[in-house]
Amino acid sequence: MSRIPPLSAMATAMAAAFVLSACNKPAEAPVESTSAEPAAAQPDHTFDPAITAGDFAAHVQMLSSDAFAGRAPGSIGEEKTVAYLVDQFKRLGLQPGNGDSYLQTVPMVETTADPSTVLTVTVDGKPRELAYGTQMMVGTRSGKPQVQIDGSELVFVGYGVNAPELGWNDYAGIDVKGKTVVMFVNDPGFHTQDAGLFEGNRMTYYGRWTYKYEEAARQGAAAALIIHDTEGASYGWDVVENSWSGPQFDLPAADDPEPRLPAQGWITGDTARTLLGDLGHDLDDLYKAANTPGFKPIALDATLSLDLESTTTEKSSQNVLARLPGSERPDEAVIYMGHWDHLGDHGHEGEAAAGDDSIYNGAIDNATGIAGILEIAEAFVAQEPAPERSVLFLAVTLEESGLLGSKYYVAHPSVPLDKTVAVINLDAMPVIGPTRDMTVVGLGNSELEDVLKQVADGQGRVLHAEATPESGFYFRSDHFNFAKAGVPALYAKGGEELVDGGVDAGQAAHLDYRDNRYHKPADEFDPAWNMDGVVEDLQALYGVGEVLAGGEQWPNWYEGNAFRAARDGMMAPEPAAE
Known part of the structure; x- marks a missing residue:
C-alpha cells in the first residue's frame, strides 16, 4: 500500500x-x-x-x-x-435512493430455451440440422413459449447495418420481411482493416450484436443469425455458449421501446463456412464484399426452419439504490x-x-x-x-x-x-x-x-x-x-x-x-x-x-x-x- x-x-x-x-x-x-x-x-x-x-x-x-x-x-x-x-x-x-425504498423493482421475463432445440437449414432440398451449443445458439425475446419458423428464406446482409448518415445500407434493394438474415459481427471495415470505413478499428454501436438484432426486427425479419468470429466479437464461442444458455432475461415488451425478433442467435464461423461453401459462396469472399461500399444483400438458396420451445415466466428483479x-x-x-x-x-x-x-x-x-x-x-x-x-x-x-x-x-x-x-x-x-x-x-x-x-x-x-x-x-x-x-x-x-x-x-x-x-x-x-x-x-x-x-x-x-x-x-x- x-x-x-x-x-x-x-x-x-x-x-x-x-x-x-x-x-x-x-x-x-x-x-x-x-x-x-x-x-x-x-x-x-x-x-x-x-x-x-x-x-x-x-x-x-x-x-x-x-x-x-x-x-x-x-x-x-x-x-x-x-x-x-x-x-x-x-x-x-445512507438514505434509501428510491423515495423511501432502497429498491427499484425491475419487471422481467425469464425465458429458457430448450437445449434440445435443433435449427434446420435446407440446402438443395437436403436438410442440415445444426446442434444447439456446438454449432449454434438461438433464443427468443418475444416472451412466447413456442416460436415456429418454417422455410424462411436466408439472406446474407453483410454487417446488418443501416446507417443513412454514413451512406451505408446493408438492406438496400431487398425486402426481408419473414426472411432470416445472416450477418457478420462488428463494423464494416473491421475485418479488412479499412480505416476509411466507419471509425476504422474502433467499434461503433452499429457493430454491436444488440443493434444488429434491433435493425433486423425493424426490417421485419423472422430471424437473425450472426456469424461468430473471435476477433470480431472480441471473445470466443465458449462465451457465446455460456452467455446464451440457461435462463435469459428481458424487460417486458411494454417496458422496452426497442423492436424484437421472433428468434435470434449465432452460428459458429466453421458452421457458416461449410454452409456457405455448399451454397457456392466462399466466406472470405463474402468478407471482402461486405466491406465494399455499395454492398448489396445476397439472397441465399437455402431456407431455415425452427421449432423453438422455451419456458417463460414473468418475474421481477431489483436495482438497489442508496443516497447521501x-x-x-x-x-x-x-x-x-x-x-x-x-x-x-x-x-x-x-x-x-x-x-x-x-x-x-x-x-x-x-x-x-x-x-x-x-x-x-x-x-x-x-x-x-x-x-x-x-x-x-x-x-x-x-x-x-x-x-x-x-x-x-x-x-x-x-x-x-x-x-x-x-x-x-x-x-x-x-x-x-x-x-x-x-x-x-x-x-x-x-x-x-x-x-x-x-x-x-x-x-x-x-x-x-x-x-x-x-x-x-x-x-x-x-x-x-x-x-x-x-x-x-x-x-x-x-x-x-x-x-x-x-x-x-x-x-x-x-x-x-x-x-x-x-x-x-x-x-x-x-x-x-x-x-x-x-x-x-x-x-x-x-x-x-x-x-x-x-x-x-x-x-x-x-x-x-x-x-x-x-x-x-x-x-x-x-x-x-x-
Whole structure:
C-alpha cells in the first residue's frame, strides 16, 4: 500500500471526522425484507473509512462466494446480493435512493430455451440440422413459449447495418420481411482493416450484436443469425455458449421501446463456412464484399426452419439504490453505478455435473465494481466537509442480459436526468497491481475526462483509450444507457502499463482474464490478487466525484459528440411565459 499516494488530505480528514461505529447505526427508513437474511450475508470484517485493499477484498470475496450462487437475477443469489447491499448501505447510514425504498423493482421475463432445440437449414432440398451449443445458439425475446419458423428464406446482409448518415445500407434493394438474415459481427471495415470505413478499428454501436438484432426486427425479419468470429466479437464461442444458455432475461415488451425478433442467435464461423461453401459462396469472399461500399444483400438458396420451445415466466428483479444527500444542492446528484448480476449456477438444482464447477461466480465481473461502489460510498460518508450535491449509489440488475436494469432506471430515474450531473460506472475492475496509466473506455467523449485527468495527474498517471476499441466496450456496460439519454458518463479503470512489468505484463494479464476467466466459472476470488492498483483506481474515481459533488460545474459531452444534442436539449431553459 505504500506505493499508493494519498489523493488529497482526504484520508487525514476521514480519520479525524469519522467514527466507524456511526456507520453501524440503522437507517431510519425501513428496508424491504427478503427471504435471505441480511445478517447471514455480513462478512466478519471491520471496515475502515478509507478505501483499502482489505475492505475491497472482503466485499468481493463475499459477493463472489458460492453461497451467492453466481448472482443470477430471480434466484437465491439475487436475494442474498440485494440483502447484502441493503445491509451495507444501512451500515453506512445512507438514505434509501428510491423515495423511501432502497429498491427499484425491475419487471422481467425469464425465458429458457430448450437445449434440445435443433435449427434446420435446407440446402438443395437436403436438410442440415445444426446442434444447439456446438454449432449454434438461438433464443427468443418475444416472451412466447413456442416460436415456429418454417422455410424462411436466408439472406446474407453483410454487417446488418443501416446507417443513412454514413451512406451505408446493408438492406438496400431487398425486402426481408419473414426472411432470416445472416450477418457478420462488428463494423464494416473491421475485418479488412479499412480505416476509411466507419471509425476504422474502433467499434461503433452499429457493430454491436444488440443493434444488429434491433435493425433486423425493424426490417421485419423472422430471424437473425450472426456469424461468430473471435476477433470480431472480441471473445470466443465458449462465451457465446455460456452467455446464451440457461435462463435469459428481458424487460417486458411494454417496458422496452426497442423492436424484437421472433428468434435470434449465432452460428459458429466453421458452421457458416461449410454452409456457405455448399451454397457456392466462399466466406472470405463474402468478407471482402461486405466491406465494399455499395454492398448489396445476397439472397441465399437455402431456407431455415425452427421449432423453438422455451419456458417463460414473468418475474421481477431489483436495482438497489442508496443516497447521501447534498448539504447545499441535494436535488442535484452524481451517480456511481455498477451491475451486481452475473450468470448464476448452470448446474442442475445447484449441483455440478461430473464434478465440474457450475457456478459462474463473477468475481471480476462485477463483484469488483460493486465492492468499489461500496468503498467509494464509505469515503463519501466520511468526507469533511460533506458534499454539496447528493451522491447516488446505484447497483443495477440484468446487465448481463442486455443492460436492462440501467435501461429501466433511465426510463424511471429517482433523480431526474436533467439534475444528474454525471454517471461514473465501475465494471470489471482490474486486480493486477498498480499501473502508470488509466484506461478511459471511449476516450474523447466528455468533459468528465478533464476532471479525471487532473486527478490522475496528481497520482502521476496518464489517461489513454482502451487497447482494443474494436471490442466495443463503450456499448457493453450500463453507462451506455445514460449516454444515449444524454447524461455525461465516465467508464474508466486501471490501465495496462504495470509499475512492475510494464505494458507487456499488463496486456498479458488482461488477455489471460479475457481468455480464461471472462464469463467462465474460473472468474473466482483469488487472495493472491494484487489490489494496490484497484485501490488507486477507486481513489481516482472518488476524486472525480469529490470535485463534481463539491462544486457547481455541469460537465458536458465534447463538441461534435453524438450524445451532446440530447444533453443540451434537456438542459435548455424553459421558454419564458408570454
